[in-house]
Amino acid sequence: xxxxxxxxxxxxxxxxxxxxxxxxxxxxxxxxxxxxxxxxxxxxxxxxxxxxxxxxxxxxxxxxxxxxxxxxxxxxxxxxxxxxxxxxxxxxxxxxxxxxxxxxxxxxxxxxxxxxxxxxxxxxxxxxxxxxxxxxxxxxxxxxxxxxxxxxxxxxxxxxxxxxxxxxxxxxxxxxxxxxxxxxxxxxxxxxxxxxxxxxxxxxxxxxxxxxxxxxxxxxxxxxxxxxxx
Amino acid sequence: xxxxxxxxxxxxxxxxxxxxxxxxxxxxxxxxxxxxxxxxxxxxxxxxxxxxxxxxxxxxxxxxxxxxxxxxxxxxxxxxxxxxxxxxxxxxxxxxxxxxxxxxxxxxxxxxxxxxxxxxxxxxxxxxxxxxxxxxxxxxxxxxxxxxxxxxxxxxxxxxxxxxxxxxxxxxxxxxxxxxxxxxxxxxxxxxxxxxxxxxxxxxxxxxxxxxxxxxxxxxxxxxxxxxxx
DNA sequence: ACCTGAACACCGTTCAAGT
DNA sequence: ACCTGAACACCGTTCAAGT
Numbered sequence: 084x085x086x087x088x089x090x091x092x093x094x095x096x097x098x099x100x101x102x103x104x105x106x107x108x109x110x111x112x113x114x115x116x117x118x119x120x121x122x123x124x125x126x127x128x129x130x131x132x133x134x135x136x137x138x139x140x141x142x143x144x145x146x147x148x149x150x151x152x153x154x155x156x157x158x159x160x161x162x163x164x165x166x167x168x169x170x171x172x173x174x175x176x177x178x179x180x181x182x183x184x185x186x187x188x189x190x191x192x193x194x195x196x197x198x199x200x201x202x203x204x205x206x207x208x209x210x211x212x213x214x215x216x217x218x219x220x221x222x223x224x225x226x227x228x229x230x231x232x233x234x235x236x237x238x239x240x241x242x243x244x245x246x247x248x249x250x251x252x253x254x255x256x257x258x259x260x261x262x263x264x265x266x267x268x269x270x271x272x273x274x275x276x277x278x279x280x281x282x283x284x285x286x287x288x289x290x291x292x293x294x295x296x297x298x299x300x301x302x303x304x305x306x307x308x309x310x311x312x313x
Numbered sequence: 314x315x316x317x318x319x320x321x322x323x324x325x326x327x328x329x330x331x332x333x334x335x336x337x338x339x340x341x342x343x344x345x346x347x348x349x350x351x352x353x354x355x356x357x358x359x360x361x362x363x364x365x366x367x368x369x370x371x372x373x374x375x376x377x378x379x380x381x382x383x384x385x386x387x388x389x390x391x392x393x394x395x396x397x398x399x400x401x402x403x404x405x406x407x408x409x410x411x412x413x414x415x416x417x418x419x420x421x422x423x424x425x426x427x428x429x430x431x432x433x434x435x436x437x438x439x440x441x442x443x444x445x446x447x448x449x450x451x452x453x454x455x456x457x458x459x460x461x462x463x464x465x466x467x468x469x470x471x472x473x474x475x476x477x478x479x480x481x482x483x484x485x486x487x488x489x490x491x492x493x494x495x496x497x498x499x500x501x502x503x504x505x506x507x508x509x510x511x512x513x514x515x516x517x518x519x520x521x522x523x524x525x526x527x528x529x530x531x532x533x534x535x536x537x538x539x540x541x542x543x
Numbered sequence: 544a545c546c547t548g549a550a551c552a553c554c555g556t557t558c559a560a561g562t
Numbered sequence: 563a564c565c566t567g568a569a570c571a572c573c574g575t576t577c578a579a580g581t
Contacts, residue, residue: 110545133574143547145575154574204480205431207488214505214513222512234512235519240474240531243481247473250434250480258437275444282452282464283444289465301470308537340564363555373566375556384555547580554573561566 110142112150112160119161127198127260155206162203163210168192172216178223179309183302185220186245190298193249198260200253204246217242228310237309244301252294340372342380342390349391357428357490385436392433393440398422402446408453409539413532415450416475420528423479428490430483434476447472458540467539474531482524 118139122131133154137144151157168191173184193200208214217238224234277284348369352361363384367374381387398421403414423430438444447468454464507514 146546201435207484211506214510218510218513221516225512231515232519235516236530237534239527240534243477243531244470244474246480247477250476251473254437276441280444280448282455283448285461286451286465289462297469300466301473304467304470304538305535308534376565
């Protein structure tokens with residue numbers, strides 16, 4: 084039922100992506116997006132450049148400008164695919180549970196390629212998948228008896244919390260990847276300078292908690308103040 | 314008391330940053346950071362490159378590698394300065410109010426240069442200012458009677474919410490800047506495709522709400538479930 | 544109609560050479 | 563000790579030319 088909580092970005096060796104010969108005249112948005120996703124899957128977000136896309140499809144690096152006006156436009160299309168994911172939006176009838184699950188889903192979608200998450204989150208949201216998620220979640224909140232205004236407010240709080248959490252997890256993955264590439268660098272994230280910061284020192288043991296549970300605790304906190312089911 | 318809620322990034326004309334003649338042998342970390350901050354202030358995050366820094370200081374673009382090992386290291390030092398801000402951490406005795414104010418402070422620090430926010434938030438946090446803020450906030454939460462574990466959990470929820478909110482605001486500013494550079498592009502953020510998304514359509518009027526108030530509402534929601542003052 | 548390839552105006556970083 | 567400058571290996575994008 085629940086997709087595995089994996090982060091499947093590749094070892095980021097910067098290794099060349101194997102080419103896929105493309106017959107002339109067959110370039111399409113779909114083919115380009117597939118190839119781009121494959122590059123990200125194999126080499127992470129850093130590996131994705133117009134030139135890399137060109138060499139993967141054995142096509143001139145400038146051939147895409149017929150299908151996407153800019154790299155950012157291609158990126159937005161890629162983001163929409165990732166945000167859509169491959170699971171249907173939850174609708175078990177239990178609005179509270181569905182809401183929680185829909186945010187877990189969004190987190191999983193974005194963390195599927197952690198190095199991509201930060202890149203996606205820098206762009207203003209515009210894809211259909213993003214707005215469908217918003218519509219779904221706001222609908223669930225209104226189903227709990229909230230006004231449109233209150234539902235919007237709560238949704239934005241949940242969404243921003245989710246985005247911040249994902250960003251933070253994605254950063255940690257990126258840092259770990261960088262450490263593997265150039266070993267010897269300590270993990271700054273979980274080795275904070277707790278010297279002369281006593282309350283931080285007390286918190287350090289709890290910063291290591293697994294991030295899915297941590298995410299869920301935050302959801303509990305935010306959802307805790309909602310009206311009880313009637 | 315409260316700093317103005319401004320976002321003071323420049324018009325981002327890409328205009329050349331005026332040079333500041335630098336006598337030989339006087340390059341220092343501090344001078345480099347000052348110049349870098351000035352470039353960001355004038356031209357936004359996009360204008361900041363090693364070469365731009367070089368031409369501003371009238372120095373070879375590779376002269377910095379004595380003081381910072383990489384551009385990212387310089388960026389992290391810059392981030393620390395921004396996160397530190399220029400206001401003291403609030404300590405009025407009212408832990409709840411101080412907590413709220415400390416998060417408003419963090420938001421203001423990061424939004425001081427909105428184009429920089431997304432760049433900063435991509436990097437793993439490591440600076441002293443970041444950890445001092447964490448220590449301060451966790452201390453306040455423990456002062457409210459929370460255990461170290463609970464305080465850590467609540468702090469992370471608040472922090473991630475704050476980061477997501479800031480990211481979202483920064484994205485909107487960046488989009489607005491891009492629109493000014495190439496006018497005619499509609500605002501996707503606040504013109505969601507509400508067609509066939511009725512709950513989203515109902516929410517649209519409330520998405521425009523001013524972002525400071527919106528931020529505060531989210532804080533209320535998260536802080537609402539904390540134990541009442543004893 | 545669709546793709547090519549040269550070209551433009553950039554990047555971050557390294558390293559031998561200068562002063 | 564400190565800075566220079568050429569060089570390396572890249573970027574995204576434009577546009578005239580080809581097929």
